[in-house]
Amino acid sequence: MKFLDLAKVYIRSGGGGSGCVSFRREKFVEFGGPDGGDGGNGGSVWAEAVEGLNTLIDFRYQQHFFAKSGQPGMGSQRTGKTGDDIVLKVPVGTEIIDEDEETVIADLTEVGQRVLLAKGGNGGWGNMQFKTATNRAPARANPGQEGVERTIWLRLKLIADAGLVGLPNAGKSTFLAATSNARPKIADYPFTTLVPNLGVVGIDGHEFVMADIPGLIEGASEGRGLGDQFLAHVERCAVLLHLVDGTSSTITKDYRTIIGELEAYGGTLADKPRITAINKIDALDAKTLSTRRKALEKASGGPVFSMSGVTGKGIPEVLRALYAEITGERAEAEVEEGGPWQP
Structure with missing residues (x-):
């Protein structure tokens, strides 16, 4: 279909x-x-x-x-x-x-x-x-x-709790396939994902829905690549997971490219809670990983997770952080609507 x-x-x-x-x-x-x-x-x-x-x-x-x-x-x-x-x-x-x-x-x-x-x-x-x-x-x-x-x-606009953003080949589809029963297309060339995909992710007995959208490139807001036409599918998400390719030699530039496109898109998307993670750490040695992680923490102004979608290392910590953000957003929404608050 x-x-x-x-x-x-x-x-x-x-x-x-x-x-x-x-x-x-x-x-x-x-x-x-x-x-x-x-x-x-x-x-x-x-x-x-x-x-x-x-x-x-x-x-x-x-x-x-x-x-x-x-x-x-x-x-x-x-x-x-x-x-x-x-x-x-x-x-x-x-x-x-x-x-x-x-x-x-x-x-x-x-x-x-x-x-x-x-x-x-x-x-x-x-x-x-x-x-x-x-x-x-x-x-x-x-x-x-x-x-x-x-x-x-x-x-x-797809209904999802968390959304994946990042450059093409950042490992978003691999991460979704590793954490859910979704089977998106995975290959070693850019723009493998052409349409959004949904997957139900489980962690510690809890479940939430995650959306994977096609990768963004610099100038996506101007129509380059697949453009930003699919960003609407993560507007409803409570939190965004920004995956950065750890094997890239321009890791901070890659990070700023995605943030710039989110801000250019407008609306509340750029203000949504974001969790940043370096992917593909299985291809990095300890020294390179430490250097690039510190550079990314400086660029993002916050903590950065390390993970590998292939080996599964670091994925549980990322999922727990996502679920904590989702439950926090839900609690705030219920309080604003006057409903009962539950931890």
Whole structure:
């Protein structure tokens, strides 16, 4: 299945049915009066977050969703049938954006969340509704309201607790494969990862979801390489794990390159808690590792972990640090929302 995280969709709700102009006609019933029924309401267009989806690929093959209109009213006080609704089933984490690509209409972050995108038109009144004491035989009825037509964008942002960032070939996919059941493509050339991957990571009996995105290079914010189009998938993460290739001779420059691209991306991504780790220490001697680790600590202004995605050395310490940050962020969020705090 191909990965698609952005789709343009055209929707239209159904129009309401027209009211009916009718008069009661029965044998031996004189002056039966108006009995025209109302038109049925048009169908609405909804969006709902469902389980089992992790891409918007379905919307590549169908972009138009038109709900049915309501039926017109009929005689004998019969109301027209209401048009059927249409439900767009999207993955959890989908943002619904207006046509201007800036205004967020809804953000579906939980299974079962629904949002009304286009309300169906109301059905028109039949002439029975216009009967008054002074107008016993009204010969008018209302037309139904027209449906709403609009263009929207669907943008998927994966739901993950921790996100992996780093240059291409920093060992992000190897780390994800070593810590979870995810099986991303791994090779010895840059840009092996072309789409985001998710994996469930376990440590000390606890689990959290980690997202791996394609590597960034200098100028990614300007569209170089794969650009920064996939950074949206780590916006929801509580913490970022910045992996730095320990075999690189320009380790501090590599670190600053990623930080610069995060800052250029904007939003709150650059302000998220970050854990920095030197990867591939199995290919370094003790002296080189110590020198490069001290240089990276000076550049980052904080502690730096040492690990190897191939041998597994140092990985448990990194996972514990990630989980501690995640639980801390969750506790702060519950306190802000007024919910119960749990350690």
